[in-house]
Amino acid sequence: MDTIEVNNLNRQFLFRKSHVGQSKAKVARDAVLKFRPHISITPYHANVKDPDFNVGFFKQFNVVLNGLDNLDARRHVNRLCLAAEVPLVESGTTGLLGQVTVHVKGRTECYECQPKPAPKTYPVCTITSTPSKFVHCIVWAKDLLFTKLFGDRNQENDLNVRSTDATSSSEHVEDVFKRIKDEDIEQYGRRIYDHVFGYNIEEALSCTPSFTVR
Incomplete structure (x- = not known):
């Protein structure tokens, strides 16, 4: 059910900027058929958890290749593959590391046979566009919004705290706030609110493509 975002383009080679906002599955199909037209x-x-994708649906396949980005969906597919007795090839990445495992009922352990550690990092595309857990919102505020507000002042960043004096990189956040004049706090707070809940949303909506049904 995922759609293409700008931050996908640096690592997902089937997509182009003109595809932003469109279905990943449908665009990937069209891209592959350009160089493999006979398949x-x-x-x-x-959503892979929709009722239509039941045990009967999975039984039609010789093998299932997983490339999902959350544990809940992976567990769901694992259970369906066990019920349908279809081999599952599970794959994923964390940072610069990757892993691939093969699960065959009765011959290997299943995907859920070993406990999975809680992730320490989260995909940027998930926490910015499709947060589904409380922790996604916390990570977004901690790692993305906080960096924008108090990050490197030398980088182009329209949310960075500004003052008339230079701020050292070791200066505490509370000291930075003290540097803001009282009359600027309300204006600065409004600018943050307008950016996060106005500009960012308008930018996301502007990427929504228009489809023609024939």
Whole structure:
């Protein structure tokens, strides 16, 4: 059910800037068919946990290749593959590390046989565009919004705290706030609010493509 975002373009080579906002599954199919026109690909722009994708649906396949980005969906597919007795090839990445495991009912342990550690990092595209857990919002505020507000002043950043005096990189956040004049606090707070809940949302909406049904 995922759609293409700008921050996908540096690592997902099937997509181009003109595809932003469109279905990943459908665009990937069209891209692959350009250099492999004789194969058959059926894209589904939907949630893998929808009732339509049941045990009977999974039984039609010889093998299932997983490339999901959250544990809940991976566990769901693992259970369906066990019920359908279809081999599962599970893959994923964390930072610069990658892993691939093969799970065959009755021959190997399943995906859930070993406890999975809680992730220490989260994909930027998830926490900025499709947060589904409380921790996603906390990570967004801590790692993204906080950096924008109090990060490197030498970088182009329209939310960075400004003052008439230079601020050292070792200066405490509370000291930075003290540097802001009282009459500027309300204006600065409004600018942050307008950016996060106005500009960012308008930018996301502007990427929504228009589709023609024929």
